[in-house]
Amino acid sequence: MRYEGDSGVELLTDADGLRSWLLRYNFIHDRDNVSDEDLVLARELRSSLRAAINHNPHDHHDGFQSMNRAAGQFRFFYRFGEATDVIESVDVQGKGGIARLLILVFRLRENHLWDRLRVCMAADCQWVFVDRSRPGTGKWCSMKACGNRAKNKTYRERAKSG
Numbered sequence: 545m546r547y548e549g550d551s552g553v554e555l556l557t558d559a560d561g562l563r564s565w566l567l568r569y570n571f572i573h574d575r576d577n578v579s580d581e582d583l584v585l586a587r588e589l590r591s592s593l594r595a596a597i598n599h600n601p602h603d604h605h606d607g608f609q610s611m612n613r614a615a616g617q618f619r620f621f622y623r624f625g626e627a628t629d630v631i632e633s634v635d636v637q638g639k640g641g642i643a644r645l646l647i648l649v650f651r652l653r654e655n656h657l658w659d660r661l662r663v664c665m666a667a668d669c670q671w672v673f674v675d676r677s678r679p680g681t682g683k684w685c686s687m688k689a690c691g692n693r694a695k696n697k698t699y700r701e702r703a704k705s706g
Contacts, residue, residue: 578638
């Protein structure tokens with residue numbers, strides 16, 4: 545097991561898997577449908593978000609070009625108020641759920657938390673997480689799982705060579 549019960553299984557293998565994930569995190573309603581096109585879009589957005597994260601040891605960074613290409617496939621509207629402003633998705637169903645995830649990314653950037661995003665150093669994990677450590681030098685999504693595995697591997701390698 546890795547990050548918070550993650551079994552290491554790719555969740556985005558089909559539209560039903562994406563639908564389950566979007567439902568689990570309340571990005572869509574129970575009555576919403578998720579299409580194969582939504583799955584392709586979700587995978588594209590996931591890859592582009594990971595590539596845009598500064599602290600990512602796995603992907604080559606192309607700046608925000610791929611993220612902007614993916615984001616350009618969604619439609620949003622803005623409602624301005626006296627106390628708060630709202631950005632909402634025009635898209636519905638599965639695509640609307642993915643757009644709501646993109647709105648969270650927008651809010652992370654707006655609140656200056658983007659530089660706290662990390663991609664787990666474990667090549668077989670690569671979960672994106674918010675680094676809440678004081679110095680901002682987190683490497684693993686979870687010290688209990690990925691961090692512990694990495695440290696045990698380093699220890700075994702040192703013991704074998706020494």
